[in-house]
Amino acid sequence: MTNARKNKAELLTELENARKRIVELEAARDIVNPVDSLIKYTALFSGMSDLAYICDNKGNIIYINDVCEKYVGLKPEELIGKPFAPLLDEENLKIATDVYYETLGGECPRFELVFKDTGYHCEYRNVPLRDKSGAIAGVIGIGRDINERKRAEERLRAERDRAQKYLDVANVIFVALDAGQKVTLINRKGCEVLGYGEGEIIGRNWFENFIPERFKKSSNECFHKIFSGLDGLPECSESVILSKTGSEKKILWKNTALRDAEGRICAILSSGDDVTELRRAEDELNIYKNRLEDIVKKRTLELEEANSCLKEEIASRKKVEQDLRKLTKAIEQSANLVCITDVNGVIEYVNPTFERITGWSKDEALGENPRILASGATSKEVYQDLWDTLLSGNTWRGTFKNKGKNGEFFWVSAVISPVTDEEGKITHFLAVHDDITEQKVSREQIQFLAHYDGLTGLTNRSRFIEIISGWIEDKSNHPTGALFLLDIDQFKFISDAYGHGMGDEFLRRVAKLLQITLRYINTRYFNDPARESYLCRLSGDEFALFLPRVGRAESVAVAEQLRKGLESFYQSDVPCHLTVSVGVSLFPEHGRTTTELLTKADAAMYRAKDLGRNRVHFYTPEERDIEQMHSRLKWKENILDAIREDRFEAWYQPILDLNDEQIKHYEVLARMRDKDGGIILPGPFIDIAERFGLVGEISRVIIEKAMRLQADLDSKGKPLAFCVNISGKELGDREFLYFLQSKMHETGADPARIIFEITETASITDLDSALKFVRTLRALGCRISLDDFGIGFTSFLYLKEFHVDYIKIAGSFIKGLDKNLNDQLFVKAITDVAKGMGIKTVAEFVEHQPIVELLKDYGVDYAQGYHIGQPSPYLNRL
Numbered sequence: 001m002t003n004a005r006k007n008k009a010e011l012l013t014e015l016e017n018a019r020k021r022i023v024e025l026e027a028a029r030d031i032v033n034p035v036d037s038l039i040k041y042t043a044l045f046s047g048m049s050d051l052a053y054i055c056d057n058k059g060n061i062i063y064i065n066d067v068c069e070k071y072v073g074l075k076p077e078e079l080i081g082k083p084f085a086p087l088l089d090e091e092n093l094k095i096a097t098d099v100y101y102e103t104l105g106g107e108c109p110r111f112e113l114v115f116k117d118t119g120y121h122c123e124y125r126n127v128p129l130r131d132k133s134g135a136i137a138g139v140i141g142i143g144r145d146i147n148e149r150k151r152a153e154e155r156l157r158a159e160r161d162r163a164q165k166y167l168d169v170a171n172v173i174f175v176a177l178d179a180g181q182k183v184t185l186i187n188r189k190g191c192e193v194l195g196y197g198e199g200e201i202i203g204r205n206w207f208e209n210f211i212p213e214r215f216k217k218s219s220n221e222c223f224h225k226i227f228s229g230l231d232g233l234p235e236c237s238e239s240v241i242l243s244k245t246g247s248e249k250k251i252l253w254k255n256t257a258l259r260d261a262e263g264r265i266c267a268i269l270s271s272g273d274d275v276t277e278l279r280r281a282e283d284e285l286n287i288y289k290n291r292l293e294d295i296v297k298k299r300t301l302e303l304e305e306a307n308s309c310l311k312e313e314i315a316s317r318k319k320v321e322q323d324l325r326k327l328t329k330a331i332e333q334s335a336n337l338v339c340i341t342d343v344n345g346v347i348e349y350v351n352p353t354f355e356r357i358t359g360w361s362k363d364e365a366l367g368e369n370p371r372i373l374a375s376g377a378t379s380k381e382v383y384q385d386l387w388d389t390l391l392s393g394n395t396w397r398g399t400f401k402n403k404g405k406n407g408e409f410f411w412v413s414a415v416i417s418p419v420t421d422e423e424g425k426i427t428h429f430l431a432v433h434d435d436i437t438e439q440k441v442s443r444e445q446i447q448f449l450a451h452y453d454g455l456t457g458l459t460n461r462s463r464f465i466e467i468i469s470g471w472i473e474d475k476s477n478h479p480t481g482a483l484f485l486l487d488i489d490q491f492k493f494i495s496d497a498y499g500h501g502m503g504d505e506f507l508r509r510v511a512k513l514l515q516i517t518l519r520y521i522n523t524r525y526f527n528d529p530a531r532e533s534y535l536c537r538l539s540g541d542e543f544a545l546f547l548p549r550v551g552r553a554e555s556v557a558v559a560e561q562l563r564k565g566l567e568s569f570y571q572s573d574v575p576c577h578l579t580v581s582v583g584v585s586l587f588p589e590h591g592r593t594t595t596e597l598l599t600k601a602d603a604a605m606y607r608a609k610d611l612g613r614n615r616v617h618f619y620t621p622e623e624r625d626i627e628q629m630h631s632r633l634k635w636k637e638n639i640l641d642a643i644r645e646d647r648f649e650a651w652y653q654p655i656l657d658l659n660d661e662q663i664k665h666y667e668v669l670a671r672m673r674d675k676d677g678g679i680i681l682p683g684p685f686i687d688i689a690e691r692f693g694l695v696g697e698i699s700r701v702i703i704e705k706a707m708r709l710q711a712d713l714d715s716k717g718k719p720l721a722f723c724v725n726i727s728g729k730e731l732g733d734r735e736f737l738y739f740l741q742s743k744m745h746e747t748g749a750d751p752a753r754i755i756f757e758i759t760e761t762a763s764i765t766d767l768d769s770a771l772k773f774v775r776t777l778r779a780l781g782c783r784i785s786l787d788d789f790g791i792g793f794t795s796f797l798y799l800k801e802f803h804v805d806y807i808k809i810a811g812s813f814i815k816g817l818d819k820n821l822n823d824q825l826f827v828k829a830i831t832d833v834a835k836g837m838g839i840k841t842v843a844e845f846v847e848h849q850p851i852v853e854l855l856k857d858y859g860v861d862y863a864q865g866y867h868i869g870q871p872s873p874y875l876n877r878l
Contacts, residue, residue, distance in 0.1 A: 051122065051143035054129065057136065059083045059100060071143065073117040089116045103128050103139045112146070121147050173251065173272040176258075179227055181205050181220075184267065193251075193274055195244035210241050212248060226257075227265055233257045238275070250276045337412065337433035340419075343426055345369050357435055359405030370431070375403040390418050390429060399436070410437040453537040455504055456511035464536035468546050468594045472587070481587040482555040484545040484562060485601035486514075489579045489613040491541040507541065510566070510578070514543060517565035521558055544601070552586060552618070559584050559616040567614065579614035581605055590619050635688040639672070643697050647673045650705040654869040655723070655842060655862050658855060665721030665755065667864065668706040669871050670698055696730060700739055707749035713875075714750055720875075723755040723785060723806075731758065732769030737776060744780060751781035755806065759787040767801065774802050785842070789830065807834055809860075811845030818850040828858045835859060 045052035045065040051072075054063040061079050069075050072087055085093055092113045099111045103126040114121050122143040129138040173193055176185035186194075186201050194201065194210060204210075207219050219239070225231040237253045251272040258267040331338050331351050337358070340349040350365045358365075358373060365372070378400055389396040395417040403409055412433035419428040451463040459467070471481070488510065491503070514535055522531040534546045547558060559582050569578040583605025591597045600619040608617035642648055652666040672680040689695045706722045713720050730736050744751055756777055774784055785806035809830055813823045827843070834841045843855050846865030855863055 048142075050145075052141070053143075054138060054140050055084075055100075056138045057104060059085075062138070071118060071120045071122065071145070072115050087115055087117070088113065092116070099124075099126060100139060102126075103141075104136055106136065113143070120145060121150050173274070174269070175206070175272070176267055176269045177206050177223075178267050179265075181207055181223060185269075190272075193243065193249055194241065212240055212242050215240060226268070229265075233265070233268065248276075249274055250279045334432075337431075337435065339365075339370065339431045339433070341370065341429045341431070343428065345429070348428070353435075354433075357404070357410060358402070364405075373400075373402040373404075375401045375409055377401040386416065390416060391426070393418055393420070393426070400433075410435060412436060456508055456537050458511050458515075458543070459534060459536035461536065461538050464534060464538070464544060464546070465594050465598075467534050468597070471546075471548060472592065472594065479588065480551050481546060481548045482550045482552075482558070483585050483587070483597045483601045484547075484555075484559055485538070485583040485585075485598070485605045486543045486545070486562065486566075486580050487583075487605055487609070488541040488566075489581055489609070507537075510569070511537060511543070513566060513569055514545070514562070517562060518545065520565070521561050525554060525557060525561075544598075552589075555584055555586065555618075556616075563614070563616055581608040581613050582616040583608055583619065584616065585619045635685060636694070638674075639685055639689055639694050639698075641675075642672050643694075643701065646701075647675075648698055648701045649673060649679075649873055650702045650709070651871040651873050652722075652875055653864060653871040655864045656868045658852070658861060658863055663869075665723060665753075666875070667723045667757070668702060668725070670702045671871075671873070695727060696733070696736060699724075699726060699730065700736075703740070704743050704747070707743055707747040707754065709875075710750065710753055711748040714753070715748075719750070719753060721753040721755060723757050725757050725759050725787070727759055728770070731773045733773075737773055740777065741780065752783070755783045755785050757785040757787050757806075757808065758802070758804075771801055778803070804839060806840045806842055806862075808842045808844055808864075811865075814843045814845045814851065814865075815847065817854055818848075824854070824858075827855075827860070831858050831860055 045063070048065060049067065051067050052065045053061060053068070056062050060081055060083055062081070064076050064079050066076060068079060072079070074087075084096060088096055092115075095111055096113060099109050102109050106128055108125065108127045110123065110125050112121065112123050123146045124141055124143040126139050126141045128136045129140050131137040171189060173190040174185065174187040175183060175190055178184050182203055183201050183206055184203075186198060188198075191198055191201065201210075207216055207223065211219050222231070226233050233255050235255060237255060238250065239253065240248050240250055242248060252275045253270045253272045256269045257265045258269055260266045334351060334353060337354040338349070338351040339347060339354055341347050347365050347368050347370065350360070350362050354365070355361050360368075360372065382398065386396045386398065395415060397413075397415050400412050400414055401409055402412055413436050414431060414433050416429060416431045418426045419430055421427050451460060452458065453460045468483070491506075518533055518535055519529050522533060523529045532548055536544050538544050545562070547555070550558065563580055563582055566578050566580045583601045583603065585591060585597045585601040585604060587597060590600045604617045604619040608615050611617065649671045651669045651671045653669060654663045655665050655667060656662075657664055670682055670686075672682075672685055674680055686695070689698055703724050703726075706724050710720065710722050726736075743749075744754070758774075778784065783805040784802055785808060786802065786804045787808050788810045789807040807830070809827060813826055817823050817827060831841050840861045841859075842862040842864060843851075843860050844864045846852060846855070846863040847867050849867065852863055852867065
């Protein structure tokens with residue numbers, strides 16, 4: 001009996017469970033029936049490459065196809081009956097929730113989501129799922145992978161940002177408008193003209209915000225006709241734009257249509273020049289012209305009314321007036337100075353060019369005599385010839401050196417003619433002057449520079465060689481002579497310590513001292529202060545003297561007198577004694593040509609330096625200096641061959657970021673490979689390259705290779721910065737700057753990852769040109785570093801002027817940093833100054849770990865040296 005009751009109870013429980021299951025199946029059937037069959041849709045969804053899912057009205061997944069494992073990271077059986085919430089981060093969950101409720105409200109939204117675990121970026125479309133009564137019982141959704149599209153958009157955005165950088169350098173306006181008249185691009189020049197920041201312009205309607213009200217309607221109509229294809233896009237156009245201050249600017253545009261894949265215009269790109277001032281000037285000129293014409297017309301009418309009976313005379317007057325107007329305009333607009341005087345030389349007319357060049361206004365000049373322009377340089381004979389010619393009725397031609405009102409001189413080529421009346425009597429003089437000041441100065445300067453050194457005023461190298469060669473060829477000369485070659489000892493240290501300006505002044509003083517010493521030598525040894533002698537500046541700190549008709553004995557005395565004369569040189573503003581090394585070669589004993597004499601004097605001078613400097617040395621055939629000279633020439637040819645055969649390589653030394661122990665950029669170094677494949681370090685060839693002016697060619701090769709590697713790495717997602725060296729001699733070289741700009745564009749290198757490290761700052765000769773050079777590089781986005789900081793006082797000058805991003809502390813302060821207290825104090829001081837100016841510091845010649853620890857304590861940003869890594873041609877070996 002007990003078992004029977006138990007079986008009955010179990011049966012009732014099973015019946016109740018069956019009833020609940022039937023209810024659940026009915027509910028499921030109500031959802032599935034409206035879409036004909038869940039089985040049919042799931043069969044369709046299972047063959048799709050896109051993600052497909054069905055959720056009930058509580059947000060739980062009741063179906064999802066097999067693609068879910070790729071997108072979500074889970075299999076379908078792990079998701080059925082569960083919500084999407086755990087698969088999304090907070091931001092994407094909010095989007096999914098908002099969209100889900102929009103779908104339950106009857107909408108069919110599109111949206112984008114990223115799954116938390118897989119990072120898949122998809123675009124979705126939801127539609128409501130209705131039961132058989134039409135009520136919304138759930139959601140059907142399909143998601144498509146748009147990862148590749150997103151990556152393409154990012155690449156496009158990066159390319160646009162890069163293009164924006166180049167557009168910002170341009171000195172014209174660049175604006176791009178989409179089909180909705182909204183600004184999608186504008187460069188820095190455009191922002192400056194409009195007076196807005198870029199963020200205030202991008203996305204705004206161009207015609208509503210930046211076109212004056214009176215032009216909006218016509219501009220809109222023209223724009224719509226272009227986009228609808230009714231009108232073509234004009235290549236050039238002119239319009240008025242409205243700046244932030246309310247002022248109007250006239251812009252001359254050049255337009256380009258951007259088209260989509262179907263050939264339809266999707267945007268317009270325009271470049272424009274601000275011609276506001278040009279148009280204003282044209283308008284003022286037109287107003288003046290119209291006023292002048294009105295005056296002439298009015299005067300003509302008055303003459304017609306007063307002389308109506310004299311029609312022929314009136315017609316004649318009109319013709320005269322027309323001719324006079326043409327003549328007046330021609331004279332007024334002439335580029336020449338025009339002056340008309342009466343027969344006594346009193347000025348009655350001057351044109352605007354006369355006023356501009358002489359500085360005398362028309363009101364001041366009228367009534368004066370042309371003597372107000374006299375400079376005093378014209379002889380009485382010239383004036384006498386002028387008046388004799390004019391009074392005889394002829395035209396005089398000649399050249400005057402005149403003086404303007406401000407005292408400055410100018411040159412003119414003058415044509416002065418007498419003006420006669422109907423009886424042939426002279427009534428006036430017409431003077432037409434052509435300003436030839438620039439040609440005159442240029443001609444004089446060219447003539448001077450062709451024979452003289454611009455810094456010292458001494459004979460230059462080419463003229464010196466020409467003189468000596470002429471002396472040798474003249475057989476009537478005395479058969480002996482001596483060539484003295486003088487080189488200032490340690491002159492580079494003077495330039496480093498006191499700057500290139502003081503270095504130039506020092507050379508000028510040396511030249512003056514040599515001239516004084518030479519007069520003393522000619523007086524003392526030859527009893528003739530004006531004796532034939534030739535002094536020149538060969539180059540840099542090298543001077544040469546040639547004395548005809550002297551032998552060895554006299555040459556010894558002269559050379560020693562030159563050395564002693566310069567040794568006694570002392571200036572209070574340059575507190576150091578000057579010494580000089582002198583090399584001497586004799587004619588004809590050591591050579592019968594100028595080249596032989598210079599070569600052997602150069603060899604003797606180098607021997608004097610090798611023997612300790614501050615001495616005189618005569619060339620001797622037993623010495624091997626000439627062989628060394630030939631060796632230098634051979635090295636020059638080897639370097640030229642290596643450039644032609646592409647045997648110069650870029651090697652890379654890592655620079656460690658001391659803040660995060662990461663290597664993010666490298667210094668680029670030059671290496672030369674010989675014909676047998678061996679590597680030659682810079683030591684043997686760089687001095688020869690500098691001597692023969694080949695350093696620039698080597699720099700171009702190395703810099704281009706570094707740019708190409710940087711661009712290649714950047715395209716592969718491996719961004720690295722490269723530090724390339726440029727010499728102070730190259731700053732201001734316009735052709736070198738054009739090379740850098742063109743190669744940056746050609747290679748696609750990222751300017752922000754190219755650091756130009758300025759070396760040999762003492763060799764900078766034109767600070768203004770150097771500053772313009774550096775500013776142009778910075779405008780491109782490049783960064784600037786200063787090498788060997790701390791050596792010489794000029795470092796601080798360039799630190800201030802160049803606004804550098806990095807300074808490289810000279811290695812002489814780093815090598816023994818852990819052992820030298822003075823070096824420690826100096827490095828700490830430099831680091832503190834740099835931090836205060838927002839400049840990063842780099843320590844070179846770091847050779848062991850204790851120095852690294854000290855640098856970290858001082859706050860130095862980067863370390864470079866053999867302890868960090870040696871130079872290598874392969875980045876993956878560093």
